[in-house]
Amino acid sequence: MKNILFILYCLLSFFCCKSFATDMTTVAVIADCQFADKEPAGARLYRSCLSKLDSAVQQINNSEAVAVFHLGDFIDEGFSNLQSLNSVTKQSSVPFYHVLGNHDFSVEDKYKRDVPKALGLPSRYYDFVIGEWRFVVVDGNDISxxxxxxxxxxxxxxxxxxxxxxSDLPHWNGGLGEKQLEWLVAVLTEADHNKEKVIILSHFPIFPFDRHLLWNHQQVMEVITKFPNVKAWFNGHNHEGDYAYKNGVHFITFSAMLDTERTAFSFVKLSDSIIEVIGVGKQKSMKLAF
Structure with missing residues (x-):
């Protein structure tokens, strides 16, 4: 009888642990790779980003990550540089999702409409679901x-x-247009109906306040705070990184891969109550409850 009870206990423990494990989703996050085939400018080590990205992809391939998010400024300039980076990301064993950054449009006018396609985007703003999480990708270059x-x-x-x-705001930022805002409300409403937790992926921050903010950050903040299922806003653009918490949302600015001799990216573990950022290189680690 004791042996039977012990076996039942072991089976119960196994299935409970297995169930707990499936509730954890791990993704990788990179911000501002900003590669260009040109000489460094101060701390901006443009050429080094190709090898740093390659190293990150190899580490991600050997991890539990199920997806990679790049938060904009994949290139610093030059449409042809996208091809060099895409040859690296093709080696990723998991899907690579891009956000459009301002430098991604530092290309000749004739190529500007081709940038989203070159990055494999279904459209300039889009959403997708992984497990219990919906990731909403916004385009802050919509008005720019x-x-x-x-x-x-x-x-x-x-x-x-x-x-x-x-007219008086920094030219290197941008905003979300009215059509995109209507789409954002519709997507968040659907996610709420489906009981999905939401993380918004953007190149530009909306909080805390600094010179990198989306032009219509207040309008966007009003939208997302109406939806308690929005748990976090991930962005790049401010190369130093930042963090703030407001209205139940964690606002995480990820450090740039560009301006460091080491690297900067992270693994992010998502559970029912925790967002854990495990930083690599310059990226800081943090554990955030919601």
Whole structure:
């Protein structure tokens, strides 16, 4: 009888542990690789990013990560540099999801519409589900000085909105357009209906306040704080990294891979109540409850 009870206990422990393990999702996060085939400028070590990205991909391939998120500025400039980076990310054994950054549009005008396709994006903003989590990718270059070809309707609309609302704000930032905001509300509503926890992936921060913010950060903040299922906002753009907490949301700015001789990326473990960032190189580690 004791042997039977012991076996039952072992089986119960095994299945409980297995169930717990499946509740944990691990992803990898990289920000601002910003590669270019050119000489360093101060701390910006452009050429080194190709080998740093390759090393990160190899480490990710040997980890439990089920996806990789790059949070924008894959290149510093030059459309041809995307090809060099894509040859590295093709070696990834898990899906590689991109966010559009401002430097990703530092290309000739004729290539600007080709940037999302070159990065494998289904569209400039999109969403996807991994386990119990929905990841919502926004495009902060939607309204910008640089994000559209100069002869396009989108560029003309951007210039009109900039002159009306954002003329005194930094040119290297941008904003979300009204159509994208409507889409964001619809996606968050659907995720809430499906009882999915949400992380928003952006190149630009909306909090805490600094010179890197989305132009319409207050408007975006008002949208996401209406949805308690939004647990975090991941972004790059501010190369030093940052962190803040507001209205039940963790705002994490990931450190840039560009300006360090070591590297900077992270593994992020997601569970029902914890977001744990395990930093590699310059990236700081943190454990955040929600």
């Amino acid at each position: 000085h640089y994000g559209w070809p100069r002869n396009s309707k989108q560029h003309a609309l951007s210039q009109k909105l900039i002159s009306e609302k954002y």
